[in-house]
Amino acid sequence: MTERVGELTNPEAWEIDASLLAALTAWVRSRAEDIQHMQRLEQGNSDSYVADVIIRPHSKPGPYGRVLKLVPPKIAQEESYAQGLLDQQQTDFSREYLVISQGSYLPNSGWQIQLQGYQDLRPLSTRIDDPEFARHCAAIVQAVVVTWNHEAHVSDLQEEAPTTYLQEVVEEDELRPFALAAGLDLDTPPAEVRLGGWQDELPNPLALIKDRQPWAGAKPYVWRGVGHGDLHTDNVLVPPSGDVKDSFRLIDLGRFSIRSPLSRDPMKLLLSAAADWLPQLAVESALRASLAEVVVRPDLVLAAPPIKGYQEVAASIHSAAEQWAQVQNTPQKWKAQQSLVLAGCAMRYVVRDDFPVPDRCWFFQVAALALRAMTATNVPLRTVPTPRRQISSTKPIAISPPEPVSPEPVEHPGSGAAVLHLVPPRETAKEVSPGEQVWDLARAAERLGASVGPARLAVVAEQLSQTARRLEPTLARIPGTAKVRRELRALRAALIALQDTATAGAALEPVKDSAAELAEYTARRWPEARG
Structure with a gap:
């Protein structure tokens, strides 16, 4: 009997280029387990790709969660050096609290893959x-x-x-x-x-x-x-x-x-x-x-x-x-x-x-x-908080951003200090459900117009792609949203492409197509989201 090879159960969820995805697929096929992408973890600031995944072994007990990290060649060498330092600093703390991962390499890529985590830890x-x-x-x-x-x-x-x-x-x-x-x-x-x-x-x-x-x-x-x-x-x-x-x-x-x-x-x-x-x-x-x-x-x-x-x-x-x-x-x-x-x-x-x-x-x-x-010490603080208001723990702000301002430093009377106007005023966001947030995002992307200049499109695309990114972990916790999440990832990829001003004209149509698909699946999952 031929043993079943491992597979990526939702390859479309991986936001990596085609060659790296092919290398990851080949690596998984050498294992007797399937890997499901749950959400990308983006707090870090390196060129590594980090994701929360579920591993489903074909014969061993499971499934179980892990953090999967794809490390590019230039960083893999630095991490090997850090690993050497850790090996020299063995303490009760390091043995108890550190998860040391021994990475393996993806075939024909130079990238390293690491699986880190403990059963039932998040x-x-x-x-x-x-x-x-x-x-x-x-x-x-x-x-x-x-x-x-x-x-x-x-x-x-x-x-x-x-x-x-x-x-x-x-x-x-x-x-x-x-x-x-x-x-x-x-x-x-x-x-x-x-x-x-x-x-x-x-x-x-x-x-x-x-x-x-x-x-x-x-x-x-x-x-x-x-x-x-x-x-x-x-x-x-x-x-x-x-x-x-x-x-x-x-x-x-x-x-x-x-x-x-x-x-x-x-x-x-x-x-x-x-x-x-x-x-x-x-x-x-x-x-x-x-x-x-x-x-x-x-x-x-x-x-x-x-x-x-x-x-x-x-x-x-x-x-x-x-x-x-x-x-x-x-x-x-x-x-x-x-x-x-x-x-x-x-x-x-x-x-x-x-x-x-x-x-x-x-x-x-x-x-x-x-x-x-x-x-200085004990400097009096000057700002006064706004009055208490209801704030969602998951709600993104400003799905349809206003026209950007190009702030320029100006002299303040009597001072040589530059003035930085952080942002233009904008309307306070209302408390809305996840379905309404996705619907508003899709409609905002659909309304993007070709008459707007590439620089403006890039600014709006960045705002919308950040909103999409922040919605992903929220939707991952809601049953029956697999198709919505798939279309959300597709829209986000299209929005990222739109941020390149050199190719903004060609990238606008895929954004609109993806937005229309997202709106359709959102309306099926949350009919009330149409407002």
């Missing part, structure tokens, strides 16, 4: 609405920063110039597209920047990177030691319910280092949670500005109802990380380094072109606030 991002999310984050951060480094015995404290630190975190060429989109001067940036909606001037992160800050010579102390290197909410696996203190696991250790700033893992975890929160908040609302302050200095923000939950999470992460400084009796030195490292983590999000420009501007705001916090 990414931390799936529990972001858990009332105990703040406590879970605190337990994870305390273990990673304090327990791991206490066992490793490699940590040290040293002075570091802020300019040098940020230059190592982000390169000038990476910043240029964002500076152009936001209307900021990268070549001769002013020392301070005035952000839209703010009354006071803030340190300009671009000026610090270019060594044009008058206080750039100050050198805060930075603790370095062992660190995960990319601790976001998709790289921490936790049980679907209950406590996580002794049951979480860390995956994707390709950026592990024994010289990592000890604040980097907790600040990256905090910003990754914030990245999940941002789609819930209207872009122009004061609540977004308040969230930036909460992320930077939760101890100075009044935990009013609109931001209380965010403040609890931020405070728990900051406090858990600071336990290391308390043990070492260096709490004041810790606050300065935590602000500097937070600014660096925020600037990594600023240069991510897979995030909408308004979100990248928000991370720029976080970086500016963090630099202010590094140079």
Whole structure:
């Protein structure tokens, strides 16, 4: 009897090029199990492709969930080096909490494939609405920063110039597209920047990177030691319910280092949670500005109802990380380094072109606030949250975006600070069902017109593709949406193609076709979505 070969049960779900898909298919066919793509995990910022999958063995017990990672050749070598460092740093923590994956190579591609995970564990991002999310984050951060480094015995404290630190975190060429989109001067940036909606001037992160800050010579102390290197909410696996203190696991250790700033893992975890929160908040609302302050200095923000939950999470992460400084009796030195490292983590999000420009501007705001916090203590915070309003945990904002503004820096009277208007005003989104969201997305894509210029089409296509991306995990949790999800992925692929201004004319028709198909299947699944 011929043994059945493995297969990809939904190959259309994989957003990878045809040659890589063929290599993955050949690899799966050599195994006696099928692999089903559930959702792409996109918190990371590398060229790797990471997905949540279900593996169904043909003869062994199953099915079970795993995180599948496709690693390009250039990154596979770096991860092998990190693996070597891990092998030399065996501690009780690493044996208990780290998921070490031994990758194999896809045939005829040079790409490496890794399967990581534990039975019945899910990414931390799936529990972001858990009332105990703040406590879970605190337990994870305390273990990673304090327990791991206490066992490793490699940590040290040293002075570091802020300019040098940020230059190592982000390169000038990476910043240029964002500076152009936001209307900021990268070549001769002013020392301070005035952000839209703010009354006071803030340190300009671009000026610090270019060594044009008058206080750039100050050198805060930075603790370095062992660190995960990319601790976001998709790289921490936790049980679907209950406590996580002794049951979480860390995956994707390709950026592990024994010289990592000890604040980097907790600040990256905090910003990754914030990245999940941002789609819930209207872009122009004061609540977004308040969230930036909460992320930077939760101890100075009044935990009013609109931001209380965010403040609890931020405070728990900051406090858990600071336990290391308390043990070492260096709490004041810790606050300065935590602000500097937070600014660096925020600037990594600023240069991510897979995030909408308004979100990248928000991370720029976080970086500016963090630099202010590094140079001063107990600075009064200025923004006032908007009144409490109902906010969906899954609802994307602004499906049909307004005309974009090309903000240009202008002189503020009496100041040399550049003014950055983050976004134009837009209407607050209403509470709508997932079906209505998909329907609105499809109709917005159908209405795209050939009379609009390629640059405008690219902007709108980026907004719509981000909305589609954020809808995917929501639909994955709803029964009977397989065909809708398939058409949603097809539309998103077409929208990504439309973002290339050189081929926008030819790409518009496939977008409209995909949108019409998506609208049809959405109306079948949710007849009421037509409104």
